[in-house]
Amino acid sequence: MRSSIILVFIAGLAAYNGMAQGLLLNDDAYARAPQRVYDSLGAKDGTVLRNTFKVDLKPYCPTVRDQGKTSSCVGWSVGYAAMTIEKAIANRWSGKRSQIDAEAYSAMFLYNQIKLGTCDYGAELHQALTFVQEKGNVLYREFAVSNACDSVPAIALRNKASLNRMKSFVALFTPDAAPETKIDRVKLALAGNKPVVVGMLVLENFLTLKSTDAVWYPNIGKTNIFGGHAMVVIGFDDTRKAFEVMNSWGTGWANSGFAWIRYDDFASYCKYAYQFVLARGDQHYIEGNLQVLRPVLKVIGEEDVSATFAPVPFTYTNDRFRVRHGGALPLEFQLIAEGLLPDSYIYVLSLDHDLQPTVHWPRDERLNRQFAAEYNNAVVTTAQPRIVLPGKYNVFSLTQPGTEYLWVLHAHQAIKDLPARLEQFASLRGDVSTRVQKVFGNQLIRGCEASYTGDRIHYFAPSQGKGTVSLLLEFDVKK
Numbered sequence: 001m002r003s004s005i006i007l008v009f010i011a012g013l014a015a016y017n018g019m020a021q022g023l024l025l026n027d028d029a030y031a032r033a034p035q036r037v038y039d040s041l042g043a044k045d046g047t048v049l050r051n052t053f054k055v056d057l058k059p060y061c062p063t064v065r066d067q068g069k070t071s072s073c074v075g076w077s078v079g080y081a082a083m084t085i086e087k088a089i090a091n092r093w094s095g096k097r098s099q100i101d102a103e104a105y106s107a108m109f110l111y112n113q114i115k116l117g118t119c120d121y122g123a124e125l126h127q128a129l130t131f132v133q134e135k136g137n138v139l140y141r142e143f144a145v146s147n148a149c150d151s152v153p154a155i156a157l158r159n160k161a162s163l164n165r166m167k168s169f170v171a172l173f174t175p176d177a178a179p180e181t182k183i184d185r186v187k188l189a190l191a192g193n194k195p196v197v198v199g200m201l202v203l204e205n206f207l208t209l210k211s212t213d214a215v216w217y218p219n220i221g222k223t224n225i226f227g228g229h230a231m232v233v234i235g236f237d238d239t240r241k242a243f244e245v246m247n248s249w250g251t252g253w254a255n256s257g258f259a260w261i262r263y264d265d266f267a268s269y270c271k272y273a274y275q276f277v278l279a280r281g282d283q284h285y286i287e288g289n290l291q292v293l294r295p296v297l298k299v300i301g302e303e304d305v306s307a308t309f310a311p312v313p314f315t316y317t318n319d320r321f322r323v324r325h326g327g328a329l330p331l332e333f334q335l336i337a338e339g340l341l342p343d344s345y346i347y348v349l350s351l352d353h354d355l356q357p358t359v360h361w362p363r364d365e366r367l368n369r370q371f372a373a374e375y376n377n378a379v380v381t382t383a384q385p386r387i388v389l390p391g392k393y394n395v396f397s398l399t400q401p402g403t404e405y406l407w408v409l410h411a412h413q414a415i416k417d418l419p420a421r422l423e424q425f426a427s428l429r430g431d432v433s434t435r436v437q438k439v440f441g442n443q444l445i446r447g448c449e450a451s452y453t454g455d456r457i458h459y460f461a462p463s464q465g466k467g468t469v470s471l472l473l474e475f476d477v478k479k
Contacts, residue, residue, distance in 0.1 A: 022071025022115075022122030023199050023228035027175050029126040030199075030272045034364075034377035036170040036185070055190040057234040058244070059095045060088035062104040062140075064257025066250030070149045071122040075111025076248035077197050077230040078128045079137050080104060083166070085195040085234065086278045102141070105164065107248070109143040109153055119149040125199050125230055125272055129169045133276075136161035167343065168379045168414060169276035172196065179267035186243065186266075187236050189275045192342075192381070196233040198245070199272035202226045209254035215242055216261050218269070228271075234258070242266075277343045277379065286344060286410050286445065286469050290457040291336040292323050295395065309334060311455035319433045320405070320472035321450075321457055331398040331477050335406060338386040339458075345378040345414050348389055349422075350396070351405040355432055357422045360396075361389055367419065378414060403476045405432060410459075411468040436470050443468050 062084045067076050083105040093100050114123045114131050138161050145151040172185040189196050205221035235244040242260040251257045293309035314321045348361035359367040362376040390396055398404060421439050428435045448461035448469050461469045
């Protein structure tokens with residue numbers, strides 16, 4: 001009943017004053033979206049925001065176009081604007097508007113295949129992102145149907161779309177996020193040169209923004225709710241204390257199709273925010289660094305316990321790194337992964353005495369029931385991240401004598417069949433290296449150069465944009 005009310009409400013507002021929107025709000029779908037992970041990161045995110053005061057991705061934007069009276073804003077924000085901006089950034093087309101427009105992606109190819117009903121009805125952001133991830137998109141010039149929302153793409157064109165798929169997408173915050181969380185996480189994505197697709201509630205006064213309006217003032221003019229609308233955030237400016245958005249209402253709206261929204265107002269009206277990664281073939285290696293840290297000093301206060309950590313040295317033998325922890329039971333430690341290739345995927349598992357696997361990263365209930373209602377994504381979303389496992393304020397703890405392992409898998413693509421592979425791994429006989437080879441086989445990247453210098457492991461694997469690096473860290477604990 002609730003979803004029907006939303007559909008009727010939005011449809012009734014779709015063609016207000018010759019402008020349309022079309023975002024269908026679905027909090028449940030957004031809550032289930034893969035989440036970008038922040039709480040296991042070190043201090044680098046805060047450093048990025050302290051050192052970045054302004055970001056402007058407008059030089060990578062295609063020409064602003066007008067969605068007309070169709071409720072197709074989801075197609076224009078995801079398919080046309082954000083996908084094209086991502087492509088322009090990847091190809092370093094800053095300021096090359098004619099080239100960007102020639103290679104821009106289609107809005108209507110996407111919208112026409114996901115709209116819920118007639119042209120008066122809109123679409124959901126999660127649905128659009130999933131469609132592009134699974135089926136792809138074509139260029140704007142290949143499906144130039146203007147706003148003809150009933151035009152169905154030919155089979156040949158739908159097949160061609162698979163060449164332009166999205167690699168992955170992540171939600172930047174949860175539906176109940178605090179205002180400062182929304183602001184910081186959108187800024188952090190932009191600081192990493194990632195446009196952010198947002199779903200917002202807008203008011204009627206948003207439609208009448210002019211070039212002379214420095215920012216949108218929600219409390220001035222017609223303050224009735226217009227409905228849900230999808231746009232792309234393409235910059236921020238701390239001197240203005242505002243985000244800049246790219247809209248799909250033509251160049252006659254606001255400042256040639258762009259507008260500024262103050263941070264606090266953005267946080268109040270923005271419900272959803274996504275960043276995504278296009279599938280690319282230009283990643284020819286996988287690289288990263290690993291460290292194991294042990295707590296060497298614990299300070300017990302009135303309200304909490306803090307600790308100082310120190311790195312642990314390694315040795316290498318029999319295709320695995322042995323952790324020279326020098327400790328006894330219970331053995332507590334953290335794993336640090338950093339210097340990871342952006343847009344790659346990292347998984348961390350433990351193997352107990354019987355070589356039974358448990359997934360610790362990403363925290364996703366589909367991989368480990370311990371993480372109920374968590375849907376974190378394995379994708380590395382920022383350059384040079386620092387991931388702390390099992391978390392900044394947590395440690396792994398070995399409580400039984402014997403040999404156990406941490407198993408790190410670093411891949412170009414998401415390992416979508418990981419549960420099935422782990423089930424096979426658990427059922428096999430043989431030592432750990434034999435099982436890894438049987439389960440991953442040809443998917444393992446050959447020629448991986450893994451080395452260690454004292455307390456740090458560095459690995460580099462040349463590849464052709466596919467494959468997985470497997471690293472085993474052995475813990476031998478005595479009584």
